[in-house]
Amino acid sequence: MTTIKVNDEQELINKLASYIEKISNDSIYNRGKFYVGLSGGSVVKYLKESLPKVDTEWSEWVLAFCDERVVPEDNEDSTFGTYKKELLPNIPLKESQFVTIKQGVTAKEAADDYTAKLTKAFGGDDFKFDLLLLGMGPDGHTCSLFPGHPLLEEKDLKVAFITDSPKPPPERITLTYPTINNARNCIFAISGSGKADMIKRILKDKEDLPAGRVKPGAGALYWILDEGAATHL
Numbered sequence: 001m002t003t004i005k006v007n008d009e010q011e012l013i014n015k016l017a018s019y020i021e022k023i024s025n026d027s028i029y030n031r032g033k034f035y036v037g038l039s040g041g042s043v044v045k046y047l048k049e050s051l052p053k054v055d056t057e058w059s060e061w062v063l064a065f066c067d068e069r070v071v072p073e074d075n076e077d078s079t080f081g082t083y084k085k086e087l088l089p090n091i092p093l094k095e096s097q098f099v100t101i102k103q104g105v106t107a108k109e110a111a112d113d114y115t116a117k118l119t120k121a122f123g124g125d126d127f128k129f130d131l132l133l134l135g136m137g138p139d140g141h142t143c144s145l146f147p148g149h150p151l152l153e154e155k156d157l158k159v160a161f162i163t164d165s166p167k168p169p170p171e172r173i174t175l176t177y178p179t180i181n182n183a184r185n186c187i188f189a190i191s192g193s194g195k196a197d198m199i200k201r202i203l204k205d206k207e208d209l210p211a212g213r214v215k216p217g218a219g220a221l222y223w224i225l226d227e228g229a230a231t232h233l
């Protein structure tokens with residue numbers, strides 16, 4: 001694991017852009033495509049600023065979601081809906097490059113459908129993302145994997161659904177650890193002192209919390225933190 005400390009949010013955005021540029025270009029050079037998993041929440045805000053700085057072959061990107069809320073796309077809680085509004089107007093990516101969740105079905109059906117779509121996108125059931133862009137909530141959750149939830153122990157499913165998320169909305173789908181920890185690269189990008197205590201509990205005190213379970217077996221893990229987020233390290 002590599003911890004990268006930067007001074008402020010602007011430097012975090014620049015650093016994130018340089019990692020995304022390098023990883024995307026290496027992936028495209030070596031394998032022809034770049035498979036990236038997106039998170040919601042503050043990650044959207046950082047990517048809105050970072051991605052316009054990235055020099056890459058946008059047409060080779062395949063974008064999926066680390067987790068998604070089971071809500072209509074035009075609902076403000078929809079992560080894809082937010083990317084569509086915030087990102088697509090400024091980046092030469094097409095909507096068809098996104099692996100999205102099915103609309104108007106139950107959480108279980110959405111998870112099954114998303115699994116089938118990922119199987120098609122990856123050409124098999126080994127979902128090996130080149131990069132997962134991860135966020136962490138103040139309670140230490142990542143994706144839709146929450147502290148104490150049974151899904152933390154999921155060993156078989158690559159994608160799971162949850163109908164009792166402690167953070168609204170309750171119905172979501174999420175990548176599970178077998179998929180997350182199969183990734184080639186995982187990046188947490190966090191700014192501000194609001195999550196500094198949780199970052200200390202995970203990175204320094206090594207408490208067993210969801211974001212701390214991200215340990216890609218054969219991949220690289222980066223925590224990019226600004227001064228506020230790294231206050232207690």
Ligand SMILES: O=C1O[C@H](COP(=O)(O)O)[C@@H](O)[C@H](O)[C@H]1O
Binds near residue numbers: 039042066
């Ligand atoms: O609900 C969610 O929360 C986490 C963390 O969000 P943040 O705004 O605190 O960064 C996010 O990574 C996840 O994708 C989302 O569904």
